[in-house]
Amino acid sequence: MSTDDTTPPPTSAADRLGGADGTEAESPAGERDRRLAKIDALRAAGVEPYPVRFDRTHTAAEVLEHWGHLESGVEVGDVVRVAGRVVLLRRQGKLTFATLRDGSGTIQLFVSRGELGEEAHSAFDDLDLGDWVGAEGAVMKTRRGELSVKVTGWTLLSKAVRPPPDKWHGLSDTDTRFRQRYVDLIANEEARRIFAVRFSVISTIRRFLDARRYVEVETPVLHVQAGGAAARPFETHHHALDMPLSLRIALELHLKRLVVGGIERVYEIGRVFRNEGLSTRHNPEFTMLECYEAFSDYTDMMTLTEEVVAECARVATGDTVVEVDGVRVDLTPPWPRRTMIDLIEEHTGARVHPSMPLAELEAAADRAEVPREAGWGPGKLVLELYEKTVEPNLVGPIFVLDYPREVSPLARAHRDDPALVERFEAVVLGRELANAFSELNDPIDQRQRFEAQAALAAAGDEEAHGVDDDYVRALEYGLPPCGGLGIGVDRLVMLIAGVHSIREVILFPHLRPEFGDEDF
């Protein structure tokens, strides 16, 4: 949509936005140009299509709350000023009904020629679907029982140049829904519902933790060394310092530094980035909640997890029972707590343990038809057995306890079994919802675990990371006994909203770039 230097100065709205010159493939030349022409006509008539502000007295929901009880056919003297987008228009000659939608809901405008006069009424009839208007008038309920504002005055607040999608079928093209989320939100009640759940869940988490005297903090997104999770980071570069940086893959290591510093209960809700494949469950950037509590352990984190998840569901939907793809899940605490070892035995018949000889575990994996790679240690084999034979079959909610030490470099050794760590994952519908440990606070042990990871990285594991010397130094100043918890907020929202794809709960999910700009 570039303007050639030789083009004469544009005059009309259509000229300035780019008219029907072949660049406008997305909107029919007729409809968009028609609306652009209206902008010029309005200005010529002295009407500003994009005025500054509007003083509204009531939202649609407030009108319903105060006057919803009115009898049909009754008009009251109370005058209100409402504002919203015109989503439906029913023109009926000298009487027009418009459905106005604002952030709270919808309200009908009753626009009568007798009330408004011919000029203002026909100007109203000239509105298009999608325009924003403000209106003033008395509250009434029509003979058919629809609560309305009987308009005595109105103003165009913003002219829509592009038409909204089909008023009945909405917008279902997934590509357009995600790229142009604004249109999705205009057209689809379901999209509005899902994001209402998301906003509710996030504010509930904050209220829940704040009430327990947790402190919310913000830690760096740009890391010199990514860590705190096994994932491939995004790499970037700082020009002034001429050094490589990574986008964070977890919040963990900074938050525990803060516990060292004496912030005994700390949490962050923040974006993390992982350079991995995309799927219905994976977006390259997603939102994590992590919280850490001094003097607690992973059993305390289980209680916290089941309570915060149930509370989020209750606040967002009124119920702790959720349903995804026809499967109902009851999130009411307490959730069952089972060890990984016991679950593997239950599902495969094999009693395994990371302290067993490698050959025995390899044989167990082969019997269970779990593929394995050379170089995997005992702990990795046990974890694979769990992930392939147990986890997909768990409906949950359930806490899976006590992971192999080898695969958990940031969790403290189990108090009763040195081959294991005090770690759990909460599983719902075969998927990890939360991950937590009794945090490793022994600096010497931690350095050794990091060094083991560094060896893996040196051997080519792109998801392993090296020694974080500053983090070890922090531990040397003393991290109190500490429980830590991470919850994937997007997946929690998916669960509570009952949707199948992570793209449904992220406002602007990652997509390939649109091809060129000829669609504009």
Add this chain to the structure above:
RNA sequence: GCGCCUCUAGCUCAACUGGUCAGAGCAAGUGACUCUUAAUCACUAGGUUCAGGGUUCGAGUCCCUGGGGGCGUACCA
């Protein structure tokens, strides 16, 4: 990354095995209508069938290449 599916008017969808097949509803335009509710009724206009090649007398339909999207799978402490 691999496999399968998909892309037709602004939106939602039709078009039997290749043969008047480029259509409908909504949205839009014109007209009628002072209690509508996806208002209704009449008429009208609207298309590079994702792009580019190919096969064929003939391609929305079949083949190839490319692009977007979806699903599955792989990867995913």
